[in-house]
Amino acid sequence: MERFRQLSPSEFFYRNREIAGFSNPARAVYQTIRELVENALDAAETHGLLPEVRLNVELEADGKVRIRVEDEGVGISPLEMPNAFGRVLYGSKYVLRQSRGVFGLGVKMAVLYAQLTTGQPVKVRSSVRRASFVYEAEIAIDVERNLPIVKRLEVERNESRWHGTVVELVIRGDWSQARGRVEEYIKRTAMIAPYANIFAYGPQLLLEFNRSSTKLPPTPAVGKPHPRGVDVELLRKLIEEANKNSTLEEFLTENFDGVGPITARKFCEWAGFDANKKVRSLTIDEIETLAVKMQAFEGWRRPKPSTLSPLGEELLAKGVKEVLKPDFVTAVSRPPSSYAGHPFIVEVAVAYGGGIPLSEEPLLYRFANRIPLLYDEGVDVSMKVVKRIDWSVYKVKFPSQLAVVTHVCSTKVPFKGVGKEAVADVPELESEIEAGIRECSRRLRSYLSRMEKLMEARKW
């Protein structure tokens, strides 16, 4: 007889941690650092602060690795600390706004990994802006019940008026195998965030990236869902929460991005709905029809890109220049586009020569919401595009010193897994990436032609 069981989300991700990137002792070190650094950067950028991030790695006796990340970001309230660090699927990034974090899972995976390899809780120290106190807690996770266990909580006066967060954990991991990837990850983070101060110290690791720009990209704003991306469940829930006298027109204008009364009425007319009908009186069949019609209607305004925060061509080119030191670099920030109601912007840079290593294929640097992606390029949409481009058309002959940098920003990057390593080949996204790469490559071709002519002129 089959024995049934309910798993809590913490049990589920504990048992299936490899799916979140914690697949072996080296990868676990890499993923732990990533989750902490990405949280630290979000904590600054999402709040208009220039990031200050400091990573420290220390090897302890018998294979333990102590990982500490400090930031001067927005900080976290002591009321939220236990759940934010000790309850899986808890977070502040479930809103429609571009950020690195999206799942409410990242730091908890690192806390779980520390707990299962060393039994040690995470140490969190934080103070929010203008706060009089600094709070420090040791937090573990009750895996069966998905609840935080606060093992210690201390408060001290915030004499220096510091704000930010320090997160420290001890895991068992393979630093020697992870070191190279961590270094690459930090370098690429500096490439995509030239306005950030990022320091990384550890055994055979000393990286100091001082910001080369004090210009922070625009802070993304929280947005409303776009009508193109609705589904029956979302509609049903929004209708349930709606005022019981709301008309369909009011419902549409209040809940969706870029829908004004005129567009709402135009839609209702096209879809065959009465704009004045009380939205709470719709049957489930009518809600289903409404969802289908909203997805199909061609008259919606394009999704607002105010929820996004692209780097812009200047910053992207600057970051690539600083880190790769090429002879030539060009960047493009494509116009906003969208898929399934989610706005996105593709940014591409192409760099050539100089400090770029010689290679038989283009060196692809992939980014999504400013996160460097180092694994699984075999199933990534950018790699798919790069592989099918005939580079000879752009005067590139291999082996060559060619680097392609792709950056996808979206309120929902179509990641292939919770480990955030590869981006799925959504058609709208794929065509924007191709357009961006070709646009930059045409400029590269002009540069290479000019260089060719210069070479010939010198012969004479």
Add this chain to the structure above:
Amino acid sequence: MERFRQLSPSEFFYRNREIAGFSNPARAVYQTIRELVENALDAAETHGLLPEVRLNVELEADGKVRIRVEDEGVGISPLEMPNAFGRVLYGSKYVLRQSRGVFGLGVKMAVLYAQLTTGQPVKVRSSVRRASFVYEAEIAIDVERNLPIVKRLEVERNESRWHGTVVELVIRGDWSQARGRVEEYIKRTAMIAPYANIFAYGPQLLLEFNRSSTKLPPTPAVGKPHPRGVDVELLRKLIEEANKNSTLEEFLTENFDGVGPITARKFCEWAGFDANKKVRSLTIDEIETLAVKMQAFEGWRRPKPSTLSPLGEELLAKGVKEVLKPDFVTAVSRPPSSYAGHPFIVEVAVAYGGGIPLSEEPLLYRFANRIPLLYDEGVDVSMKVVKRIDWSVYKVKFPSQLAVVTHVCSTKVPFKGVGKEAVADVPELESEIEAGIRECSRRLRSYLSRMEKLMEARKW
């Protein structure tokens, strides 16, 4: 100010359904069918029953697709039906035993998809063996609270003494784009399960695979964890549940696979623990040391393969022959191995000529726990091995009619994602796959040499 929120597991997987394979309307049809068919096959095989599985697909008005899967498996009790179909992370396959299902998520993803595209609940009809009644329910999911909503429940007398389950859902999906993949999936399922009756009917779909063998592979047994795979959290929890007078020796022999009193005492001596110490008196530091020592000890017995159910060379070769109709086929079932305490067996078949299409590369058919894997071969361990083999060593010249079939059985297949499409390159697994492929390829080489000689002989 950041607004924090807790997501239920159903909300999480609803929002991130692409990560579970529901990434677009065509893929959703494929994944829905997969989840239902895999459950139907488990329901028979895990209970020593020969599978009878019938898939029906019907297109309805305005883009809806009705999917129905019927089986004559073990059935499901009406007490478990609501949670099994309406509560995410609920299932009967969280035990250490080979099965297709592992996450307690599959059918709920399909139910969620139906709910969000058509608002319609799943219809489940089931009867367990020797039951007097057949139960039929319509179940939806309360997404916010992760609870089932039973919309209808009917009972009728089980006149025909039928046992099994019927699952029916209506989703919005792209059947024309999915059809080809579904057909391939069903064919490959028949290849790996030649003892099953599998019928699939739908628009441009008519497949009837009658079993070519009545020999069912051994039913896997539920096992205990292997000491090699422990972690601090697992030990802490097992110790908490242990009898308060249990000694360390008793604790080890009662909770772990293949640990008898002699091995337990040998381990304690090697690790520097007192075998008679009350296990509940261990401190967290001692538990951590215990975990590290248990992972490192070389004296454990190999994991028992009784939790596995390999096809065996005869059945595998038979299945490949039936479906691919090659001139030559050979199969090998490697001896049991393990990684991180999880036993696994790799089975490989290599087929040549006959009905196999001509191709520039080997055609790779991947399976894990008898599930055909059709996507993401770019990050799959079997593809990684196949790509690095120099096939000319085995007398294969491309283009060629060569098929390689790999089957990984384990209590925990290292899938790269909850969508179960690719297997990660765990070193022990990778080397077994390579050994299996080379073993079969050597036999292929002998065959090709014999054919070569025959050809030459004919010339004379």
